[in-house]
Amino acid sequence: MTRTAEALVLDSPGNLVRRSFEIPEIGDDDGLLRVEACGLCGTDHEQYSGVLPAGFAFIPGHEAVGVVEQIGDRAAERLGVRSGDRVAVEVFQSCRTCEACLSGEYRRCSSHGIGDMYGFIPATKAPGLWGGYAQFQYLSPDTMLHRIPDSLDPVVATIFNPLGAGIRWGVTVPGTSKGDVVAVLGPGIRGLSACAAAKEAGASFVMVTGYGPRDAERLSLAGRFGADLAVDVADDDPVKALMKATGRLADVVVDVTAKAPAALAQAIGLARPAGTVVLAGTRGSAETPGFWPDLIVYKELRMLGALGVDAPAYRAAIDLLASGRYPFADLPRRVADLDGASDLLSEMGGSQAVEGSPEIAGTGAPPPVHGVITPWGGA
Numbered sequence: 001m002t003r004t005a006e007a008l009v010l011d012s013p014g015n016l017v018r019r020s021f022e023i024p025e026i027g028d029d030d031g032l033l034r035v036e037a038c039g040l041c042g043t044d045h046e047q048y049s050g051v052l053p054a055g056f057a058f059i060p061g062h063e064a065v066g067v068v069e070q071i072g073d074r075a076a077e078r079l080g081v082r083s084g085d086r087v088a089v090e091v092f093q094s095c096r097t098c099e100a101c102l103s104g105e106y107r108r109c110s111s112h113g114i115g116d117m118y119g120f121i122p123a124t125k126a127p128g129l130w131g132g133y134a135q136f137q138y139l140s141p142d143t144m145l146h147r148i149p150d151s152l153d154p155v156v157a158t159i160f161n162p163l164g165a166g167i168r169w170g171v172t173v174p175g176t177s178k179g180d181v182v183a184v185l186g187p188g189i190r191g192l193s194a195c196a197a198a199k200e201a202g203a204s205f206v207m208v209t210g211y212g213p214r215d216a217e218r219l220s221l222a223g224r225f226g227a228d229l230a231v232d233v234a235d236d237d238p239v240k241a242l243m244k245a246t247g248r249l250a251d252v253v254v255d256v257t258a259k260a261p262a263a264l265a266q267a268i269g270l271a272r273p274a275g276t277v278v279l280a281g282t283r284g285s286a287e288t289p290g291f292w293p294d295l296i297v298y299k300e301l302r303m304l305g306a307l308g309v310d311a312p313a314y315r316a317a318i319d320l321l322a323s324g325r326y327p328f329a330d331l332p333r334r335v336a337d338l339d340g341a342s343d344l345l346s347e348m349g350g351s352q353a354v355e356g357s358p359e360i361a362g363t364g365a366p367p368p369v370h371g372v373i374t375p376w377g378g379a
Contacts, residue, residue: 006375007134008338009123010343011057013050015340016133029073029078029092030328031139033089035271037335038132039063039158040256040371042188045349047120048342054120061132062091062119063161064156068145069136070235070312079145086148088160088318089132091117091309093142107308109216112142115305133341135375146314149322152180155372156321156329163317163328164309165256165280166193171201173306174276178202183242183250184227184282186257187218189331189369192225193317195256196326197225205246207231211260214366217332221369227324239269250275259279265290271297280306311362333370337377344371 004020011017026032038061046052047060068085076082093116094106100228101109108114118137121130129138139145148157169190177180182198184191187210197205207229208222219230231241249272257263257280265288267277295302309317321328336344348367 005129005134005136006338007059007129007131008341009057010047010054010060012131013053016046016048016345018211018338019123021128021134024129024138026070026072028072028074029141029295031075031143032069033064033066033087033137034067034069035064035132035134035137035375036086036154037158038373038375039161040344040348040373041161044119045345048345054167056122057120058119058123058126059129059131059134060119061134062117063119063133063158064089064137065148065157065160066137066184068139070342071139075139075141075143079143080149081145084155086157087145088148088157088314089118089137089139090144090146090309090311091119091161092144093118093140094144095142106144107310109142112326114125114219121137124279131155133338133373133375144311145312146318148318152318152322155333155335155343155374157318158372159193159321160314160317161309161329162189163193163196164187164313165190166195167197167320168309168313169196169256169278169306170194170252172310173254174278176201176203176252176320179180179204180251181205181207181242181246181248181272183207183209183238183253183267184268184311185253185255185263186260187222187230188256188258188327190256190280192218192222192331194226194256195222195226196320198252198254200320203252205229205248207238207242209233209266210235217366218369221331237324238266242270248272251369253277255281259285261285261287262289264288265292268292268295268299268301271299271301276302276304278304278306331370332368333372335372335374338373338375341373344373347371359365
């Protein structure tokens with residue numbers, strides 16, 4: 001086996017640098033993944049553009065799927081995998097001993113948490129291979145893995161992460177059940193995933209919203225992912241559209257929009273009295289146009305924040321992907337190798353940048369619904 005791995009290091013916004021890393025020796029409790037594909041998340045292009053600065057150099061990528069190249073005996077027993085298995089890597093690590101981990105809330109692990117996630121760990125921390133934009137990814141003793149069926153293409157399998165988010169945010173957190181009316185704000189891959197998840201949970205009606213030409217293609221796809229109604233809020237009032245279609249407001253509203261401050265007011269308006277609103281997308285701003293907090297009181301709404309995914313949702317996502325019941329394999333996507341990663345990130349994020357960072361120029365065309373990096377090339 002080669003003793004070095006090629007990887008992309010984000011040295012600063014807009015500056016992905018190809019570097020070689022020494023492949024570490026694997027002990028009894030850790031492992032090594034040969035990365036086949038790594039999905040791109042909104043966080044990735046926010047890191048790349050400087051909207052979400054890190055302050056240190058790191059290998060991005062937290063939606064990795066690949067083959068276990070090496071694994072220690074203890075790690076193999078704990079994780080239920082062996083060399084040669086195709087697996088998905090969870091973004092969060094778990095010490096398995098702190099109160100949060102013991103309760104299943106390992107997203108708040110006292111040893112790791114949000115500050116020590118795969119795809120956002122300094123490259124200076126040995127062995128450096130902490131992200132999916134690399135030919136190999138190190139699997140620490142606190143890694144969590146999920147088996148991927150051999151029948152599932154690794155590029156498609158990277159959807160385990162956004163679909164897991166759709167299941168947790170759209171069903172588990174709000175308690176979506178049979179007969180519910182569900183409104184999903186945002187028609188990206190997580191929004192479409194939330195639509196499918198709500199339909200799988202038995203929702204009687206699912207509406208999804210988007211905004212303008214950028215979302216037009218995504219809205220046109222929504223019906224294939226369980227949506228009964230797709231609304232462009234640039235043209236139509238989503239509350240009126242939902243009332244016209246169903247005669248009632250939503251039991252559950254799931255907001256997965258990004259950098260859309262006005263979506264909060266829409267979410268509150270769409271929710272029925274005593275309904276549930278899940279906020280999973282980040283505003284990126286303290287501004288909330290049209291938001292009237294008193295409506296939370298008058299409607300007695302349940303407002304819930306949702307961050308990340310958990311193991312049950314990931315397992316359910318992998319099963320749903322493998323079932324083929326929804327055409328995730330046919331989503332508009334672009335796949336790039338390490339040399340094409342910068343261009344793909346620019347396309348995914350458009351011209352989004354912050355003061356002091358280099359201009360990140362997109363193509364001007366709507367970004368693909370799904371972007372994937374394949375570190376060894378190919379599609």
